[in-house]
Amino acid sequence: MKCVTLSVFLVLFFHIADAQRITWYQHIAPIIHNHCTPCHHDGDAAPFQLNTYEDVAKRAAFIKKVTQNRYMPPWKPDPHYVSFINERKLTDEQITMIADWADHNMPKGKPVAGKDDTSFISGTHYGRKPDLVLTMKKAFVVKGNNTERFIVYKIPFELPDSMNVEAIEFTSTNKRIIHHANYEIDDVPANLDLYNTLDYINLTEGSRLDYEQYVPYRKKMIYYGGWIPGTSYESYPKDIGWIMPKRGVILLTLHYAPVGKDEENVSGIQLFFTKTPVKRQIQAVSIGSGGVGEKDIDPYFYIPANVVKSFKLKVTAPEDQSFLYVWPHMHYLGKSFKAYGITPANDTIRFVSIPDWDFKWQEPYWFPKLQKIPKGTVLTVEATYDNTVNNPSNPYNPPRLTYSSGDMKTTDEMLTLVMIFLPYEKGDENIKMKE
Numbered sequence: 001m002k003c004v005t006l007s008v009f010l011v012l013f014f015h016i017a018d019a020q021r022i023t024w025y026q027h028i029a030p031i032i033h034n035h036c037t038p039c040h041h042d043g044d045a046a047p048f049q050l051n052t053y054e055d056v057a058k059r060a061a062f063i064k065k066v067t068q069n070r071y072m073p074p075w076k077p078d079p080h081y082v083s084f085i086n087e088r089k090l091t092d093e094q095i096t097m098i099a100d101w102a103d104h105n106m107p108k109g110k111p112v113a114g115k116d117d118t119s120f121i122s123g124t125h126y127g128r129k130p131d132l133v134l135t136m137k138k139a140f141v142v143k144g145n146n147t148e149r150f151i152v153y154k155i156p157f158e159l160p161d162s163m164n165v166e167a168i169e170f171t172s173t174n175k176r177i178i179h180h181a182n183y184e185i186d187d188v189p190a191n192l193d194l195y196n197t198l199d200y201i202n203l204t205e206g207s208r209l210d211y212e213q214y215v216p217y218r219k220k221m222i223y224y225g226g227w228i229p230g231t232s233y234e235s236y237p238k239d240i241g242w243i244m245p246k247r248g249v250i251l252l253t254l255h256y257a258p259v260g261k262d263e264e265n266v267s268g269i270q271l272f273f274t275k276t277p278v279k280r281q282i283q284a285v286s287i288g289s290g291g292v293g294e295k296d297i298d299p300y301f302y303i304p305a306n307v308v309k310s311f312k313l314k315v316t317a318p319e320d321q322s323f324l325y326v327w328p329h330m331h332y333l334g335k336s337f338k339a340y341g342i343t344p345a346n347d348t349i350r351f352v353s354i355p356d357w358d359f360k361w362q363e364p365y366w367f368p369k370l371q372k373i374p375k376g377t378v379l380t381v382e383a384t385y386d387n388t389v390n391n392p393s394n395p396y397n398p399p400r401l402t403y404s405s406g407d408m409k410t411t412d413e414m415l416t417l418v419m420i421f422l423p424y425e426k427g428d429e430n431i432k433m434k435e
């Protein structure tokens with residue numbers, strides 16, 4: 001009798017175990033395609049592709065390890081302080097599934113309709129083809145002499161008409177060699193010749209004064225944005241966005257990583273337009289070093305060698321505003337970064353907290369709904385820097401006095417918070433951001 005019970009039990013057990021078997025198609029592929037492939041695909045930032053069964057199965061043990069120790073996918077903000085809509089974290093259950101799958105010989109399972117290995121659209125994360133792609137005129141060769149470089153490219157454009165922008169995304173043929181990109185889109189005076197200056201300026205090997213020749217382009221900065229590994233497109237809720245001028249210039253600054261052999265790159269911007277008129281135009285402001293309130297950083301912003309030093313910055317919001325996203329920025333000495341607002345009624349509005357700063361992983365963080373900031377709110381940033389030998393990212397050994405020279409060199413330091421916002425309108429706090 002006992003024996004019968006046992007065998008019934010065993011049959012049942014194996015049946016259940018079999019039904020719950022973790023397979024590539026059913027369980028693993030959706031996790032990988034949503035959380036890993038955006039960076040791990042051809043032309044993007046990560047060193048190898050994670051897309052097909054073969055790509056993933058042959059690295060299963062490694063993937064199990066980097067997901068269990070939460071090295072991948074990278075995500076630095078403290079989720080308990082503020083939870084963002086672009087949060088890139090695996091659940092404990094997903095991590096266990098990956099481990100289980102890796103430990104049980106990576107079963108492939110049966111294909112699930114509509115979900116094949118290559119469903120990822122190459123070249124964009126936005127889910128449809130861009131309406132306009134504007135890139136550098138020709139491929140730029142990054143010399144393989146192990147030097148980091150800043151280059152500003154001028155990309156002029158003339159369109160049949162101005163356009164309503166629904167989304168914008170950085171594009172590049174070689175993201176692996178780019179630390180980060182910043183770009184501004186400028187409207188230009190009507191009589192300005194868009195083509196009579198250099199196509200690019202080398203800020204590292206050339207003269208910084210060369211940049212002056214681009215200054216006349218800045219009649220009005222229409223848009224300011226950037227890219228770092230992992231950043232995808234930027235899109236806006238209905239009626240919100242910005243208008244691409246008919247004629248203007250993109251000034252695209254690329255910060256190239258040091259490379260050991262010559263590499264080519266073509267980068268630019270892709271735009272997704274909408275027929276729905278943009279009723280409210282977004283604005284960007286940068287506070288801190290090189291921006292608003294630079295002189296108010298307390299104490300004065302410089303970091304002597306061999307110290308750990310903290311700074312505080314306070315800037316008062318001049319009007320009721322609605323924030324879409326916040327983007328903290330520091331370099332290699334950065335240790336922690338926290339930003340919040342204190343309203344006139346003494347309430348605290350949390351913006352972002354990064355307790356364990358990593359230069360490699362910084363990006364814009366999106367509030368789930370527009371975040372109202374009442375007029376008079378004191379926007380506050382607290383940042384700590386470690387300029388000692390105990391900081392493994394310190395670019396200098398022995399450490400050196402470091403400050404912000406208004407330059408973007410990564411061996412300088414910065415304390416910056418970029419905010420994208422709109423003047424507040426009633427009901428904004430109910431407007432959801434697009435995922």
Ligand code: HEC
Pocket residue numbers: 032035036037038039040045046047050059062063066067072073074088090229230231
């Ligand atoms: C935000 C972009 C991004 C996402 C998302 C991402 N990776 Fe990565 N991954 C990178 C980059 C860049 C590197 C190389 C630099 C590094 O190792 O720090 C990397 C490195 C790795 C490595 C090698 C680590 C090592 O020590 O050499 C593995 C394995 C890996 N990723 C797996 C994954 C898996 C699995 C996922 C999804 C669960 C994932 N990654 C999601 C960008 C990303």
